[in-house]
Amino acid sequence: MELPDPPWRTGARKPVRQPLSRDKIVDTALGLLEKEGIEALSMRRVAQALNTGPASLYAHVRNRDELCELMFDRVLGDVELPEADPARWRDQLKELCFGQVKAMIAYPGIAAVVMNAMIPAGPNALRHGEAMLAILRAGGLSESQAAWAFDALGLYGKAYAVEVTSWRDGSQEEMAERARQMTEYVRSLPAGTFPNLIAIGPLFSAQTAHERFEFAIDTFIAGLDALIKA
Amino acid sequence: MELPDPPWRTGARKPVRQPLSRDKIVDTALGLLEKEGIEALSMRRVAQALNTGPASLYAHVRNRDELCELMFDRVLGDVELPEADPARWRDQLKELCFGQVKAMIAYPGIAAVVMNAMIPAGPNALRHGEAMLAILRAGGLSESQAAWAFDALGLYGKAYAVEVTSWRDGSQEEMAERARQMTEYVRSLPAGTFPNLIAIGPLFSAQTAHERFEFAIDTFIAGLDALIKA
DNA sequence: TCGTCGAGTCGAACACCGTTCGTTATGGAG
DNA sequence: CTCCATAACGAACGGTGTTCGACTCGACGA
Numbered sequence: 427m428e429l430p431d432p433p434w435r436t437g438a439r440k441p442v443r444q445p446l447s448r449d450k451i452v453d454t455a456l457g458l459l460e461k462e463g464i465e466a467l468s469m470r471r472v473a474q475a476l477n478t479g480p481a482s483l484y485a486h487v488r489n490r491d492e493l494c495e496l497m498f499d500r501v502l503g504d505v506e507l508p509e510a511d512p513a514r515w516r517d518q519l520k521e522l523c524f525g526q527v528k529a530m531i532a533y534p535g536i537a538a539v540v541m542n543a544m545i546p547a548g549p550n551a552l553r554h555g556e557a558m559l560a561i562l563r564a565g566g567l568s569e570s571q572a573a574w575a576f577d578a579l580g581l582y583g584k585a586y587a588v589e590v591t592s593w594r595d596g597s598q599e600e601m602a603e604r605a606r607q608m609t610e611y612v613r614s615l616p617a618g619t620f621p622n623l624i625a626i627g628p629l630f631s632a633q634t635a636h637e638r639f640e641f642a643i644d645t646f647i648a649g650l651d652a653l654i655k656a
Numbered sequence: 657m658e659l660p661d662p663p664w665r666t667g668a669r670k671p672v673r674q675p676l677s678r679d680k681i682v683d684t685a686l687g688l689l690e691k692e693g694i695e696a697l698s699m700r701r702v703a704q705a706l707n708t709g710p711a712s713l714y715a716h717v718r719n720r721d722e723l724c725e726l727m728f729d730r731v732l733g734d735v736e737l738p739e740a741d742p743a744r745w746r747d748q749l750k751e752l753c754f755g756q757v758k759a760m761i762a763y764p765g766i767a768a769v770v771m772n773a774m775i776p777a778g779p780n781a782l783r784h785g786e787a788m789l790a791i792l793r794a795g796g797l798s799e800s801q802a803a804w805a806f807d808a809l810g811l812y813g814k815a816y817a818v819e820v821t822s823w824r825d826g827s828q829e830e831m832a833e834r835a836r837q838m839t840e841y842v843r844s845l846p847a848g849t850f851p852n853l854i855a856i857g858p859l860f861s862a863q864t865a866h867e868r869f870e871f872a873i874d875t876f877i878a879g880l881d882a883l884i885k886a
Numbered sequence: 887t888c889g890t891c892g893a894g895t896c897g898a899a900c901a902c903c904g905t906t907c908g909t910t911a912t913g914g915a916g
Numbered sequence: 917c918t919c920c921a922t923a924a925c926g927a928a929c930g931g932t933g934t935t936c937g938a939c940t941c942g943a944c945g946a
Binding site: 538541542544545547552555556559560563569570571572573574575576577578581582584585586588589592600601604605607608611612619620621622623625626629630637638641642644645646647648649650651652653 | 768771772774775777782785786789790793799800801802803804805806807808811812814815816818819822830831834835837838841842849850851852853855856859860867868871872874875876877878879880881882883
Binding site: 675 | 904905906911
C-alpha cells in the first residue's frame with residue numbers, strides 16, 4: 427500500500443536548469459517581436475518566454491541594446507545580397523533597399539529600436555554595407571559619394587520601415603483617428619490656409635506605402651545617375 | 657533679542673500652489689532636453705524641474721507622447737518658412753530641409769522621440785507641411801509626386817537628425833570605440849573580405865555629417881529635377 | 887575519486903519609469 | 917458667502933533594465 431507523500435517533502439524537484447544560448451534568446455525575442463510587436467520586447471518578457479528570469483539573459487547578451495542589435499543582424503540575414511554588376515547597379519540597389527525594408531517590416535519595431543542604436547556592426551550588417559557600397563561603386567560613384575549614398579539609403583530605409591510599421595500595428599485605429607481629425611481640422615480653417623495639405627491628405631494611407639518608398643528610391647537613384655553623368 | 661523658533665512651529669508654510677501651464681511644461685521639457693538630452697526627459701524630471709510632482713503634468717498634457725509632440729511643434733516654430741517661388745524651388749527646398757534638421761539637432765533626442773510618434777499635427781508642423789508641398793508644387797511636381805517627396809524628405813531629415821545627435825552626445829566615446837573596433841575587426845579579416853567598408857570607414861565622422869546631409873538632399877533634388885524634365 | 891574553479895542560472899532588490907486614483911486647494915460664478 | 921469645476925498633489929500601481937550575491941553544474945587536474 428502506497429503512503430501519501432509526507433508534508434515535509436516539497437514535491438517535484440525543480441526541473442534541471444535550462445541551458446540558454448545567445449541564439450535561443452535572439453530567436454525568442456524575434457518571435458515575440460513578430461507576434462506581439464515592440465511592446466513585448468522587454469527582458470522580462472523574453473525571459474518569461476524562455477521559462478527563466480531576466481537576470482539569466484545577461485550571461486549571454488550584454489544588455490537590451492545588444493539584444494536588439496543581434497536581432498537586427500539576424501533580420502538582415504534574411505536578405506539576399508546581389509553581386510555587384512555595373513550594368514545593373516540601379517536595379518540591384520533598388521532590390522537591396524527593398525529587401526532590407528521588407529525584412530525590417532516583418533518585425534514591427536525593429537527599425538525603431540535600431541534607429542537609436544550604435545553603428546550596426548554584426549556580420550550581416552557588414553555584408554550589407556559591403557554589398558551596397560560595391561553596387562554604388564560599380565555604378566561609377568566615387569568613394570565618398572558611395573559612402574554618403576550608403577548612409578542616406580540606410581537612414582531613409584529605416585525611417586520608412588518605422589513609418590510603415592506604425593501604420594500597420596496596433597495603433598492603426600489611433601492613426602486613422604488622428605488623420606481624420608487632422609482632415610477635419612484643416613478643412614475647418616479659412617479656405618486657402620492649407621490647400622496643399624488638403625489636396626494630398628487622402629493620398630497617405632497604408633495602401634500607398636510601397637509606392638512612396640519606390641518613388642523615393644527611384645528619385646534618389648535618378649539623382650545618383652545625374653551625378654555619375656556629370 | 658530674537659528667540660530661536662520653537663520646535664512645534666513647522667517652519668514656512670508650504671508655498672502656494674504653483675499654477676502650471678502647457679507652455680511652461682513644454683518650455684521646461686525643452687530646456688531639459690537641450691541641456692541633458694533625451695535621458696532627462698521623464699515626467700518626473702520635468703515635474704521636478706517645475707517643483708511639482710509628475711501627476712500635475714497630466715492636467716495639461718495627455719501623456720508623455722503628447723508632451724513630445726508639443727515639444728516638436730515648438731522646435732519647428734524656430735524655422736523660417738520660405739514663400740514658394742518657382743524660380744528658386746531647389747534652393748528653398750534645401751533651405752527648408754536644412755532649417756528643420758538644424759532645429760532638431762539643437763534638441764538631442766527630439767528626432768528620435770518624434771520618429772515613433774503619430775503624424776505631426778501641431779500648428780507648426782502643418783505650416784511646414786504646407787510650405788514644403790507648396791515648394792514642391794512650385795517646382796512642377798504633380799500632387800502625388802509632391803506628397804511622396806514630402807514624405808521622403810521628412811523621414812530622411814528626422815533619421816539624419818537622429819544619426820547626428822547620436823554622434824554628438826554623451827555616447828560619443830562609445831561610438832568612437834565601436835568604430836575603432838569595427839575598423840580593427842574588418843582589417844583583421846582576410847584581405848578582400850570587405851574592401852569597400854575599409855575604404856570608406858575613415859570618412860564617417862561627426863565632421864562629415866553636414867556633407868552627408870547635403871549630398872543626400874542635393875541628390876534627391878537632382879532626382880526630382882529629372883522627374884520634372886521627363 | 888574528489889575538490890576546485892569558472893561559467894551559467896536564478897531570485898531579490900535597486901532605481902527608475904508612465905500613469906491613475908482619490909484628496910485637497912483654489913478661483914470664479916451665482 | 918457658498919458651490920462647483922478644474923488644477924495640483926501624494927501615494928500607489930504595474931511596469932522597466934540591470935546588478936548583486938547565492939547556487940548549480942560540468943570540466944579539469946591532482
